[in-house]
Amino acid sequence: VQLVESGGGLIQPGRSLTLSCTASGFTFANYSLSWVRQCPGQGLEWLGFVRATPSGGTTEYAASVKGRFTVSRDDSRNIAYLQMNSLRIDDTGVYYCTSATGDWGQGTLVSVSS
Amino acid sequence: DIVVTQSPDSLSVSLGETATINCKSSQSVLFASDNKHYLAWYQKKPGQPPKMLFYWASTRESGVPDRFSGSGSGTDFTLTISSLQAEDVAVYYCQQYRRAPFAFGPGTRLDIK
Numbered sequence: 001v002q003l004v005e006s007g008g009g010l011i012q013p014g015r016s017l018t019l020s021c022t023a024s025g026f027t028f029a030n031y032s033l034s035w036v037r038q039c040p041g042q043g044l045e046w047l048g049f050v051r052a053t054p055s056g057g058t059t060e061y062a063a064s065v066k067g068r069f070t071v072s073r074d075d076s077r078n079i080a081y082l083q084m085n086s087l088r089i090d091d092t093g094v095y096y097c098t099s100a101t102g103d104w105g106q107g108t109l110v111s112v113s114s
Numbered sequence: 115d116i117v118v119t120q121s122p123d124s125l126s127v128s129l130g131e132t133a134t135i136n137c138k139s140s141q142s143v144l145f146a147s148d149n150k151h152y153l154a155w156y157q158k159k160p161g162q163p164p165k166m167l168f169y170w171a172s173t174r175e176s177g178v179p180d181r182f183s184g185s186g187s188g189t190d191f192t193l194t195i196s197s198l199q200a201e202d203v204a205v206y207y208c209q210q211y212r213r214a215p216f217a218f219g220p221g222t223r224l225d226i227k
Contacts, residue, residue: 034216036164036218038158043205043207043218043219043220043221044156044158044164044207044209044218044221045218046209046215046216046217046218048215049214049216060214060215061214061215062215062217063115063215096163096164098164102166102169102175104163104164104165104166105163106163107163
């Protein structure tokens with residue numbers, strides 16, 4: 001199993017950014033995918049997930065990002081996405097995707113700064 | 115929402131001794147239909163992604179040394195690390211996945227005394 005995040009970088013406050021998580025080594029559609037972040041000096045924060053497609057592919061979010069962040073999946077490409085809108089300075093951190101297989105990506109750094 | 119707490123915030127343990135970390139959820143994480151506790155433990159080292167240690171509260175992930183053990187039920191869970199080794203220095207997190215949002219505990223920092 002391999003999960004590879006991409007799309008991170010430096011972005012100005014108020015802008016939008018979409019992260020991708022490309023998966024391999026398992027039947028992607030059959031597993032839920034979560035996004036988790038770690039902001040500098042902080043602990044792990046669960047952001048949201050998309051259920052496995054056989055379970056409806058529905059989404060749930062942490063209250064801290066609900067309405068600003070959107071998780072989605074493209075089973076045809078084995079990719080999960082995290083769309084982040086209205087980014088704030090305190091959204092700076094390392095963003096991880098993790099699957100229900102228990103595997104994690106290496107993370108991608110998002111820096112929100114003017 | 116289910117709130118997850120951990121204790122202690124940090125602890126220092128001598129090499130070869132035992133470390134005990136506690137995790138408490140504000141509601142039971144037991145799912146009656148399968149009689150499983152939806153709680154996981156992770157080890158986090160700087161610059162590395164979290165590593166799953168246990169799922170279903172006490173099922174050891176493949177490759178995790180058996181000096182690590184997970185236990186507990188209902189709302190109270192424990193991670194025990196016996197014969198502590200230098201490589202065990204890390205922050206340890208528990209997470210409930212019984213009901214979204216799947217909150218993590220605040221973490222427990224473990225170092226060597």
